[in-house]
Every structure is written in structure tokens, then in C-alpha cells.
Amino acid sequence: MMQEQIDKYTSEIKAFTAAKADELEAFRIKFLGTKGIIKDLFEQFKTVGAEEKRTFGKVLNQFKQLAEERYNDIKESLGAGTQAAKADTDLTLPGDGFEIGSRHPLSLVRNEIIDIFKRLGFVVAEGPEIEDDWHNFSALNFPEEHPARDMQDTFFIRKGDGNDDIALRTHTSSVQVRMMENGKPPFRAIMPGRVYRNEAISARAHCFFHQVEGLYVDENVSFSDLKQTLYHFVKELYGEDFKVRFRPSYFPFTEPSAEMDISCTICKGAGCNMCKYTGWVEILGCGMVDPNVLENCGIDSKKYTGFAFGMGIERITNLKYVIRDLRLFSENDVRFLKQFQTDII
Incomplete structure (x- = not known):
């Protein structure tokens, strides 16, 4: 068988x-x-x-x-x-094509901002996104009853008696505090980074966004130095055709304080919904560093003065590329991102 x-x-x-x-x-x-x-x-x-x-x-x-x-x-x-x-394969035939990627518009604008200030002698500094109360609020002259300390504005990780609060940073000003605490003047630095605030998400606001803040501390620094620095920045970023104005404002960590507006890039100052028909759009806050902040960081406010400024990268990018909805930056829609392919070269 x-x-x-x-x-x-x-x-x-x-x-x-x-x-x-x-x-x-x-x-x-x-x-x-x-x-x-x-x-x-x-x-x-x-x-x-x-x-x-x-x-x-x-x-x-x-x-x-x-x-x-x-x-x-x-x-x-x-x-x-x-x-x-x-x-037998013909090696002279062209290879398979592939799609070129693109950089995110926020990254493009962030890098451009950094390049402008680097040419003015500013260095880049970074710090943690999770901060304690001292670096995020107290050292920056925020009184205990300030609205920014309220749970509606800040994402608290640990809510204690105040001094031991731990939260997601609400601004990159905390990096300025760390720099001044751990060094000696002069300081000339910008601080790019992501920040968080407990806000309703809409076309004009988000619960996280990106900032670039700047700090210059030395002897005999004046408000005139601040204005000329920011004038130069706007001209480099948007061109010579845009008008600039400063308006008095208030921030706990600067005195005097101001907000800086530029003529609307969309309507060229004629008036539209982006500028609320005023012809102007606010792009940053600024001012002279409050003497209390310098003293909190161990710097002699009688010898040194300085200026600080802070801007939202999303707002700057909105105006540069005429993007009307802030949510597009975080939705990762390929159709939106492909518009920036030519900028990768």
C-alpha cells in the first residue's frame, strides 16, 4: 500500500x-x-x-x-x-513621483519673527509649559485678586493656597522671570512658545495658542528704544506700506504700557470685519518693565531699566496670510496646509 x-x-x-x-x-x-x-x-x-x-x-x-x-x-x-x-528594466525611466510636504504656517511665521529679532541681537530663550504661581503670576506683579488667576482663565493642575498653585502657563513671560532670576543684565532675548488659557474656542480664540515675547534690560533703556525696535519689526515683517500706532494700555508687569496696532492687511485700512471696521488691528502689547518685576528678580531697578513685549503668532499669521479662522491652525486639514507647500524650498 x-x-x-x-x-x-x-x-x-x-x-x-x-x-x-x-x-x-x-x-x-x-x-x-x-x-x-x-x-x-x-x-x-x-x-x-x-x-x-x-x-x-x-x-x-x-x-x-x-x-x-x-x-x-x-x-x-x-x-x-x-x-x-x-x-531588462530601463533604468533611464523617471522614478515614481512623490508629494512634497509643507511647513505649518505658524512655524513659517514663528521662524520669520525669530530671524528678524536675531538680526537685532536678540537670543532665543525657552522655559517649561507647566509653571508655578511665582513665575507665572506673582513675580510679574499680578496681585492675588487679579482676574487672570481665576479658574475661568487659567488651566490649574494643582490649586492650593495661591503660592503653591501649579498651572499651564498663560504666557511666556514666565521665561523672562527665569532668565532674570538666573542671570545678570544686560538681557536681550525673545521667548517663543505655546501657552494655554481656558477660553471658548471660536474663529478668534482658542484654548491654546502661541506667543513670542521679548525682553531687553540694560542701563538707560527707554520707551523710545521700544518703539523703534517694534517699528523695525513691523516693517520687516509686513513691508513699508503699513501704518503703525501705539495706544496707552495696562499690564501688571509693565509701566507705562501700550498696545501696538497696524493698519489692517485685509482691507488696507478701509474697514472690514477683521478690524471691526476701524482700519486697525492690534498685534501686540508692550511697555517698560515695572520696577517691582525687576526687584522681584533680584535686579536693581535704580540702575537698570528695560522693555518687554508680547505677541500672538496666530494673530500675526492671520494678518500675513489673510486667514480668517483661528481654528484652521489646529485642525490639520491637508487642503489648508497644502497652500504653504511653496514655502518649504
Whole structure:
């Protein structure tokens, strides 16, 4: 019975040919697989009588060797055919095209802002996004009853007695405090980074956004130095055609304080919904560093003065690229991002 099976399958193996790899794989599974014919024959071999084991053992091993050799020969021939096909490939044909990525508009504007201030001698400083009360509020002259300390504005991680509060930073001014605490004047630095505020998400606001703040502390720094620095920044970023104005304002950490407006980039000052039909758009807050802030950081306010400013990168980008909805920056819509492909080169 076993001999008849071997004779039958021997003829099948000798006659087998394959033009494709999947046909050869089917042959391997049928004869050489863990549940294949040869495995089954070896199981039957266990029932053969002792006097026949020597004869059938030799025949069975020869049968297995025949199947393995046939498999390897056809595998080699199929491999040679594949190499020949590769050799016939025309290497002068163009390769497959691929789509070029793009940088995020916020990254483009952030880098441009940094480059402008670097040319003015400012260095880049960074700090943690999770801050304590001292660096985020108290050192910056925020009184305990200030609205910015309220849960509606700040994402608190740990709310304690006030001094031990831990929160997501609401501005990158905390980096200014760390710089002044750990160094000695003069300081000339900008602080780009992400900040968080508990606000309703809309076309004009988000719960997280990006800022660039600046600090210059030295002897005899004046408000005139601040104005000329920011005038230069606007001209470099938007061009010579835009008007600039300063309006008095209030910030706990600067005195005197001001807000800086530019003529609307969308309506060119004629009036639209972006500028609320005033022709002007506020782009940053600024002022002279309050003496209390300098003293809190261990700097002699009678010897040193300084100015600080802070701007939202989203607002700057809105005006530069005429983007009317703040939410587009964080939705990662490929159709929106593709508009900035040409800027990657």
C-alpha cells in the first residue's frame, strides 16, 4: 500500500512544473509541509513491520530527497527569471513621483519673527509649559485678586493656597522671570512658545495658542528704544506700506504700557470685519518693565531699566496670510496646509 502511494507521487513530482511562485508554494505545502504527504508517509512508516523497515526506510528517504530537489530546482529557475526581468528594466525611466510636504504656517511665521529679532541681537530663550504661581503670576506683579488667576482663565493642575498653585502657563513671560532670576543684565532675548488659557474656542480664540515675547534690560533703556525696535519689526515683517500706532494700555508687569496696532492687511485700512471696521488691528502689547518685576528678580531697578513685549503668532499669521479662522491652525486639514507647500524650498 505504501509503495503504491510512493510510486504514484513520484510520477507527480517528476512531472511537476511551475511558472509562478504561488504554484511552487502550493507544491511545497502539499509534499513538504508540516501536514503534507511526506509527513503522512513517515507516520505510516511507524506501522511497518520490523523486517520491512530497512527496505521502506530507504525508499521513503529517496522519495523525500526527490521532492526537495524538485522544489529547489524550480525555485532557482524562478529566481533566475526574476533577476533577468530586473536586468531588462530601463533604468533611464523617471522614478515614481512623490508629494512634497509643507511647513505649518505658524512655524513659517514663528521662524520669520525669530530671524528678524536675531538680526537685532536678540537670543532665543525657552522655559517649561507647566509653571508655578511665582513665575507665572506673582513675580510679574499680578496681585492675588487679579482676574487672570481665576479658574475661568487659567488651566490649574494643582490649586492650593495661591503660592503653591501649579498651572499651564498663560504666557511666556514666565521665561523672562527665569532668565532674570538666573542671570545678570544686560538681557536681550525673545521667548517663543505655546501657552494655554481656558477660553471658548471660536474663529478668534482658542484654548491654546502661541506667543513670542521679548525682553531687553540694560542701563538707560527707554520707551523710545521700544518703539523703534517694534517699528523695525513691523516693517520687516509686513513691508513699508503699513501704518503703525501705539495706544496707552495696562499690564501688571509693565509701566507705562501700550498696545501696538497696524493698519489692517485685509482691507488696507478701509474697514472690514477683521478690524471691526476701524482700519486697525492690534498685534501686540508692550511697555517698560515695572520696577517691582525687576526687584522681584533680584535686579536693581535704580540702575537698570528695560522693555518687554508680547505677541500672538496666530494673530500675526492671520494678518500675513489673510486667514480668517483661528481654528484652521489646529485642525490639520491637508487642503489648508497644502497652500504653504511653496514655502518649504
